[in-house]
Amino acid sequence: MPAVQETVDQVRRIDVDQYKYGFETLIESDKAPRGLNDDVIRFISAKKNEPQWMLDWRLEAYRRWQTMREPTWAKVHYPPIDYQDLYYYSAPKKKDGPKSLDEIDPEILETYRKLGIPLREQEVLLGVQRPAGDDADGEGQTNGKRVAVDAVFDSVSVATTFKEELGKAGVLFMPISEALQEHPELVKKYLGTVVPVTDNFFATLNSAVFSDGSFVYVPPGVRCPMELSTYFRINERNTGQFERTLIIADKGSYVSYLEGCTAPSRDENQLHAAVVELIALDDAEIKYSTIQNWYPGDREGKGGVYNFVTKRGDCRGARSKISWTQLETGSAITWKYPSCILRGDDSRGEFYSIAISNGHQQVDSGTKMLHLGKNTISRIISKGIAAGKSQNTYRGLVSAHRKAKNARNFTNCDSLLIGEKCGAHTVPYIEAKNSSAVIEHEATTSKISEDTLFYCMQRGLSQEEAVALVVNGFVKDVLQTLPMEFAVEAQKLISVSLEGSVG
Amino acid sequence: MNAEIRPIKTAAETTLSTAFASAKGRLPGLAALRESEFKRFETAGLPHRRVEEWKYTDLRALMRDAKPLAAPPGADAKVRAKDAGAALAAVEGRRIVLVDGAFVPELSDFAGLEGGLTIRSMAEALAAGDAAVAERLGRIVPTDNVAVALNTAFMGDGVVIEVAAGAALTRPLHLVFFNSGGAPASVFTRSLAVIGKGARAMLIESHEGTPGSDYQVNTALEIEVGDEAHVDHIKITGEGAGSLHVSSLMAAVGAHARFNEFLFTTGAAVVRNQMFIHFKGEGTVAGIRGATLLNGRQHADTTLVADHTAGACISREVFKTVLDGESRGVFQGKIIVQSHAQKTDAKMAALALLLSEEAEADSKPELEIFADDVQCGHGATTGALDDDLLFYLHARGIPPKEAEALMIQAFVGEAIEGIEHAGLRDTLLEHVAAWLKTRR
Numbered sequence: 001m002p003a004v005q006e007t008v009d010q011v012r013r014i015d016v017d018q019y020k021y022g023f024e025t026l027i028e029s030d031k032a033p034r035g036l037n038d039d040v041i042r043f044i045s046a047k048k049n050e051p052q053w054m055l056d057w058r059l060e061a062y063r064r065w066q067t068m069r070e071p072t073w074a075k076v077h078y079p080p081i082d083y084q085d086l087y088y089y090s091a092p093k094k095k096d097g098p099k100s101l102d103e104i105d106p107e108i109l110e111t112y113r114k115l116g117i118p119l120r121e122q123e124v125l126l127g128v129q130r131p132a133g134d135d136a137d138g139e140g141q142t143n144g145k146r147v148a149v150d151a152v153f154d155s156v157s158v159a160t161t162f163k164e165e166l167g168k169a170g171v172l173f174m175p176i177s178e179a180l181q182e183h184p185e186l187v188k189k190y191l192g193t194v195v196p197v198t199d200n201f202f203a204t205l206n207s208a209v210f211s212d213g214s215f216v217y218v219p220p221g222v223r224c225p226m227e228l229s230t231y232f233r234i235n236e237r238n239t240g241q242f243e244r245t246l247i248i249a250d251k252g253s254y255v256s257y258l259e260g261c262t263a264p265s266r267d268e269n270q271l272h273a274a275v276v277e278l279i280a281l282d283d284a285e286i287k288y289s290t291i292q293n294w295y296p297g298d299r300e301g302k303g304g305v306y307n308f309v310t311k312r313g314d315c316r317g318a319r320s321k322i323s324w325t326q327l328e329t330g331s332a333i334t335w336k337y338p339s340c341i342l343r344g345d346d347s348r349g350e351f352y353s354i355a356i357s358n359g360h361q362q363v364d365s366g367t368k369m370l371h372l373g374k375n376t377i378s379r380i381i382s383k384g385i386a387a388g389k390s391q392n393t394y395r396g397l398v399s400a401h402r403k404a405k406n407a408r409n410f411t412n413c414d415s416l417l418i419g420e421k422c423g424a425h426t427v428p429y430i431e432a433k434n435s436s437a438v439i440e441h442e443a444t445t446s447k448i449s450e451d452t453l454f455y456c457m458q459r460g461l462s463q464e465e466a467v468a469l470v471v472n473g474f475v476k477d478v479l480q481t482l483p484m485e486f487a488v489e490a491q492k493l494i495s496v497s498l499e500g501s502v503g
Numbered sequence: 504m505n506a507e508i509r510p511i512k513t514a515a516e517t518t519l520s521t522a523f524a525s526a527k528g529r530l531p532g533l534a535a536l537r538e539s540e541f542k543r544f545e546t547a548g549l550p551h552r553r554v555e556e557w558k559y560t561d562l563r564a565l566m567r568d569a570k571p572l573a574a575p576p577g578a579d580a581k582v583r584a585k586d587a588g589a590a591l592a593a594v595e596g597r598r599i600v601l602v603d604g605a606f607v608p609e610l611s612d613f614a615g616l617e618g619g620l621t622i623r624s625m626a627e628a629l630a631a632g633d634a635a636v637a638e639r640l641g642r643i644v645p646t647d648n649v650a651v652a653l654n655t656a657f658m659g660d661g662v663v664i665e666v667a668a669g670a671a672l673t674r675p676l677h678l679v680f681f682n683s684g685g686a687p688a689s690v691f692t693r694s695l696a697v698i699g700k701g702a703r704a705m706l707i708e709s710h711e712g713t714p715g716s717d718y719q720v721n722t723a724l725e726i727e728v729g730d731e732a733h734v735d736h737i738k739i740t741g742e743g744a745g746s747l748h749v750s751s752l753m754a755a756v757g758a759h760a761r762f763n764e765f766l767f768t769t770g771a772a773v774v775r776n777q778m779f780i781h782f783k784g785e786g787t788v789a790g791i792r793g794a795t796l797l798n799g800r801q802h803a804d805t806t807l808v809a810d811h812t813a814g815a816c817i818s819r820e821v822f823k824t825v826l827d828g829e830s831r832g833v834f835q836g837k838i839i840v841q842s843h844a845q846k847t848d849a850k851m852a853a854l855a856l857l858l859s860e861e862a863e864a865d866s867k868p869e870l871e872i873f874a875d876d877v878q879c880g881h882g883a884t885t886g887a888l889d890d891d892l893l894f895y896l897h898a899r900g901i902p903p904k905e906a907e908a909l910m911i912q913a914f915v916g917e918a919i920e921g922i923e924h925a926g927l928r929d930t931l932l933e934h935v936a937a938w939l940k941t942r943r
Contacts, residue, residue: 073555400885402860402861415872417872417873417874417875419875420842420873420874420875421842422873422875423842423871423872423873424870424872425869425870425871425872426868426869426870426881427867427869428866428867428868428869428883429865429866429867430864430865430866430867430883430885431863431864431865432855432857432863432864432865432885432886433863434857434860435857435858435859435860435862435886435887436860436887437857437885437886438884438885438886438887439883439884439885439886440882440883440884441866441868441881441882441883441884442880442881442882442883443868443870443880443881443882
């Protein structure tokens with residue numbers, strides 16, 4: 001069944017030319033020379049005042065990267081990227097690093113205000129704490145819940161909030177460059193253990209030139225007292241953003257982390273190649289949510305961010321859990337497969353994704369669930385919506401290793417096409433190497449049963465209303481896995497029905 | 504994805520190059536095409552795991568060497584071929600026999616040929632420069648597949664079957680491919696079937712060989728299904744334990760036709776069955792199904808590309824794989840719906856049953872959809888026999904072995920039920936029962 005008008009309208013509302021975050025912040029910046037070579041890497045490393053081992057690590061990555069080829073297997077097409085024509089480091093000019101938020105360039109604060117980070121979050125950024133229950137700003141969704149924010153502007157982190165309070169609980173939340181100074185032993189122990197230096201072309205490039213990102217360490221038995229969040233912004237022209245995030249949840253701990261991204265509208269393409277590593281030890285749980293809204297390019301497909309991201313979580317300990325939730329609406333090209341290595345016995349991996357593409361966007365996204373331990377469970381729910389001239393691909397791997405007795409997976413991916421010029425594709429890989437593994441994959445035409453529709457229509461709803469009701473209920477189910485703080489932004493992007501979908 | 508590896512030529516690739524250089528003067532017809540196809544093979548080399556379509560069947564590793572081209576069958580081989588395909592006697596098909604890749608008219612059944620049906624040797628047609636063959640060969644569903652290129656370069660014999668428009672065959676055509684296994688050999692057969700508008704035909708291929716003999720088969724069949732025709736194609740692969748079997752089907756289906764494809768695979772050490780099916784006319788109904796039963800260290804790969812370029816076609820794909828021992832079963836199925844193929848209804852199910860701890864199942868059911876008003880879906884499951892169901896049967900006094908057999912038969916039966924011909928259906932169910940008896 002074709003998409004109903006309501007759906008079409010809702011998708012149009014979030015079409016590429018409606019991009020609201022395309023403004024540019026005029027701010028003086030401190031850049032490394034254009035191009036990439038040993039010297040640029042030394043420059044970045046020196047800027048960050050890094051220990052020698054880190055510099056060696058970067059140089060080794062760079063050496064490996066030069067022998068690698070860009071992957072071509074994804075269903076995305078783009079002109080060759082000239083890696084020597086980019087700036088690999090750009091930082092807002094600052095005077096000796098702001099000691100307090102008052103010292104942060106007002107231009108940057110203005111940027112984050114314009115980005116519409118909920119007012120409450122902004123105040124949080126400013127270090128103002130509101131009494132619980134005061135809901136005067138009318139946003140009404142945060143309910144006095146606090147969020148610690150790390151704001152990354154181009155290559156550097158400009159502010160991190162609530163560090164002190166988190167510190168009381170023993171939680172470390174800081175830019176990774178700072179972690180390298182303050183907790184080098186932790187960084188050294190875990191960095192590159194989930195995504196090895198030589199993992200893939202973009203991850204290796206990132207390993208060589210990464211500039212900033214967030215570092216989180218939650219000590220054993222601690223439930224992180226608030227949501228942690230990073231807001232990424234690419235501002236400078238011709239700049240690649242290479243952030244690196246490392247989250248470690250020690251035994252029995254819990255942390256929820258959110259990530260948001262935007263970039264100015266520019267005619268040329270910007271490169272974003274991030275690496276995210278999650279490590280969950282025994283009984284720990286990490287919940288990682290992304291709202292990706294990089295600039296998608298204009299109606300003719302000019303400009304936009306190339307988003308080549310390697311995200312991987314390692315359920316290293318027994319009974320650990322890693323949950324990925326992503327809402328992908330931006331970027332000209334998305335190449336992203338948040339994955340879980342289910343190494344610990346009884347560990348769980350989850351992947352919830354809603355990917356909406358429009359204009360000339362190309363999305364090739366999905367997940368990998370690698371079952372290595374016994375009784376491991378994974379669940380994949382993916383919804384793709386393609387409109388305009390976009391191409392939307394789900395690509396996923398579920399594999400059960402020979403020793404992964406009683407591994408269990410359930411995968412469901414649906415896609416919806418709006419218009420005749422777009423494409424939706426599903427490329428699942430299912431590999432079972434032991435007989436006690438049960439793997440189910442389904443990609444169904446419609447999740448709505450005739451019975452349910454009939455029930456609703458009998459009670460006076462029109463068919464479209466009934467469809468909208470059922471579908472919204474279903475999507476909200478996925479959205480519930482997003483923390484409250486992002487729910488409103490997500491809701492705006494997602495109140496799109498999914499009927500008439502193709503698997 | 505890491506550093507580019509420039510593969511060096513394997514022993515098999517080198518042998519193939521030498522074999523082509525010395526044999527090309529003797530191979531029948533189409534010299535220029537053979538030359539260019541071989542060049543294509545040489546450039547690409549044997550497909551390996553970094554080639555996406557061959558990810559799970561790495562021929563570079565699985566094909567250690569290339570056997571010399573098979574010699575024409577001797578009298579002894581022909582005698583032994585008399586019993587080939589006997590397991591399908593109940594189908595009462597018209598036997599067309601090929602021994603070691605060569606068409607043998609004296610073993611074939613030409614009695615009372617139905618009107619509108621012609622059967623001839625591919626080698627003769629090629630040597631004679633037959634225009635009808637030349638204009639179709641490799642063009643029914645063009646593909647850049649390397650195994651097909653290799654087949655085109657080396658194709659020796661096969662059959663050309665033509666069924667005139669409106670003709671209805673009363674008996675199935677049973678193509679018996681027998682490999683005598685006298686000496687290690689490789690066999691390249693190529694066949695073509697042109698089924699006219701509104702015609703009715705059933706084609707059965709059975710491939711068998713002497714157990715334990717060492718041979719390699721690369722076989723290809725091209726079928727042109729006319730508008731409103733009704734064609735069933737069944738391929739039964741039961742090659743000898745030491746053999747390697749690569750098969751390609753290229754079928755183009757016209758409008759308002761019915762097309763049923765069935766693959767039954769139990770044999771060869773390594774099997775690759777690839778199908779390229781192109782729906783080029785509207786309103787066609789197709790069923791593409793298969794059952795694979797493996798044990799020991801067997802490896803079987805079923806790869807399907809169903810390309811819908813015309814609208815309002817219905818296709819159903821059901822593939823069942825039963826894996827015992829250390830076997831490996833691969834299923835790759837891709838449904839493509841082009842932007843103007845609106846109202847396509849395509850559903851694919853790939854189910855694998857693992858009977859042992861060491862078996863491995865890999866599935867990749869793909870959808871590539873460019874039209875917005877379609878119904879497409881796929882499902883894939885992998886697992887062991889359900890303990891609860893087994894217990895239910897035990898509780899009712901059925902011994903464990905029998906209970907397992909019953910459940911496996913039911914599992915495979917779901918795909919076999921799709922075959923329209925009752926005699927063939929029963930024969931294949933017997934094949935399954937026989938296979939189950941060989942377990943442990």
